Amino acid sequence: MxxxxxxxxxxxxxxxxxxxxxxxxxxxxxxxxxxxxxxxxxxxxxxxxxxxxxxxxxxxxxxxxxxxxxxxxxxxxxxxxxxxxxxxxxxxxxxxxxxxxxxxxxxxxxxxxxxxxxxxxxxxxxxxxxxxxxxxxxxxxxxxxxxxxxxxxxxxxxxxxxxxxxxxxxxxxRQKTIIMVVLPLIIIGVGFTVSNTISLNKIRNMPIGSVNLTKINDGVYQGEAKVGSYVYKVKVEVKNHRIIDIKGVENRKSVYLTYAEGVFQKIIKEQRADVDAVTGATTTSKAFMKAVESALKQ
CATH class of the missing domain: 1.20.120 (Four Helix Bundle (Hemerythrin (Met), subunit A))
Structure with a gap:
């Protein structure tokens, strides 16, 4: 050495x-x-x-x-x-x-x-x-x-x-052999982590617009949001100028997507698209919020 x-x-x-x-x-x-x-x-x-x-x-x-x-x-x-x-x-x-x-x-x-x-x-x-x-x-x-x-x-x-x-x-x-093998792996790992973190933070900080429910008639509205490489689709039911139901439509199968659907209850409770994301499924929750906003803004 x-x-x-x-x-x-x-x-x-x-x-x-x-x-x-x-x-x-x-x-x-x-x-x-x-x-x-x-x-x-x-x-x-x-x-x-x-x-x-x-x-x-x-x-x-x-x-x-x-x-x-x-x-x-x-x-x-x-x-x-x-x-x-x-x-x-x-x-x-x-x-x-x-x-x-x-x-x-x-x-x-x-x-x-x-x-x-x-x-x-x-x-x-x-x-x-x-x-x-x-x-x-x-x-x-x-x-x-x-x-x-x-x-x-x-x-x-x-x-x-x-x-x-x-x-x-x-x-x-040999010390130099270890450095030559380990250092590039560390650099690649750190680079990937930083790039992924920046990408996720852009999604998590994505603005969600407000919607005036008093101007929306009764009906079922469909919206979608392309976030990353996926398109998230929802159906939003409005009655008496209130959101009464939200469902995901033809979305990818993922355990985090299932957790993120919990944001639908938050939206219904607060009657707005911009709510707190579901902990542990922040990115997908944000995608669903954007899809709901898209549906209501049609």
């Missing part, structure tokens, strides 16, 4: 401090989510569960998800620019396997479960089918939070005690 590329002691201390803060954020966030979910299981939060679900979503997004991604970056820096490496010691290999397991669980199960809970509770739990799905998401989130908390506890234990001694593993990865 090229010693000229290693971080000096002061930089390593700063990196370690940042790493420990991120570990505390992820582990603390998981414990907080787990505690709230266990309290919900006892039935103490009855009625409107949305404030609790929104809190869980915020903790997951900022305290767990984003902190975990930055934590992975600091771990990569540790592997590249310090003496520890990636496969030099067996306990480090195990830590990377645990990190990979957490990454898969977070993106394939934990994240969708937390987001699904917030979306359904924001839209309302009146529909018995959605309530059943909500409880399924809640149970999944509880299991995933427990698993990830255990994984984090094991990782912390490994980092402190460094089991199996410091026996080296045969075959080392």
């Amino acid at each position: 090229d010693r000229n590329l290693l971080l000096n002691s002061n930089h390593q201390k700063l990196l370690k401090a940042a790493h420990l803060l991120l570990v505390a954020s992820v582990f603390g966030g998981l414990i907080s989510i787990l505690s709230l979910l266990l309290l919900k299981q006892t039935g103490r939060f009855e009625g409107n569960t949305f404030p609790i679900d929104l809190g869980i979503l915020k903790v997951f997004t900022w305290g767990v998800n984003y902190a975990f991604l930055i934590l992975m970056i600091t771990a990569f820096i540790y592997g590249i620019f310090t003496k520890w490496g990636f496969i030099k010691y067996k306990w480090i290999i195990l830590k990377w396997l645990l990190v990979l397991a957490m990454f898969i669980i977070t993106w394939s199960g934990f994240g969708p479960a937390v987001s699904g809970m917030a979306s359904i509770s924001d839209a309302g739990l009146n529909n018995s089918l959605m309530k059943s799905e909500y409880l399924e998401f809640q149970n999944k989130a509880l299991v995933f939070a427990a698993i990830e908390a255990i994984i984090m506890a094991i990782s912390i234990f490994i980092s402190i005690f460094k089991p199996w001694g410091q026996r080296e593993v045969k075959g080392q990865l």
Whole structure:
């Protein structure tokens, strides 16, 4: 390993401090989510569960998800620019396997479960089918939070005690090779994330015009909105200058689209197209608002 590329002691201390803060954020966030979910299981939060679900979503997004991604970056820096490496010691290999397991669980199960809970509770739990799905998401989130908390506890234990001694593993990865492989992947990932975020923010900040319902006659009006690569269609029924029903028409099949349809009840309740989007399905909710606006402006 090229010693000229290693971080000096002061930089390593700063990196370690940042790493420990991120570990505390992820582990603390998981414990907080787990505690709230266990309290919900006892039935103490009855009625409107949305404030609790929104809190869980915020903790997951900022305290767990984003902190975990930055934590992975600091771990990569540790592997590249310090003496520890990636496969030099067996306990480090195990830590990377645990990190990979957490990454898969977070993106394939934990994240969708937390987001699904917030979306359904924001839209309302009146529909018995959605309530059943909500409880399924809640149970999944509880299991995933427990698993990830255990994984984090094991990782912390490994980092402190460094089991199996410091026996080296045969075959080392060259530092420059790692940089040449990892750095382009990080740049591509960051670029894709930034581009996607800008695109989504344009949709989420899309203006929704006001409609004067007193000038709209009774009838069923159809509207659509092209957002991104999809066209969203709705039918809006008006009676006595009030919106009484909204339905999606021939739209793509998506779980987030189903959640976003909860915005229809918000529009009917507030009698305007520009309402708060459904949490966890903000982009699709905004598309439906624009489609309703289109229908009413015909």
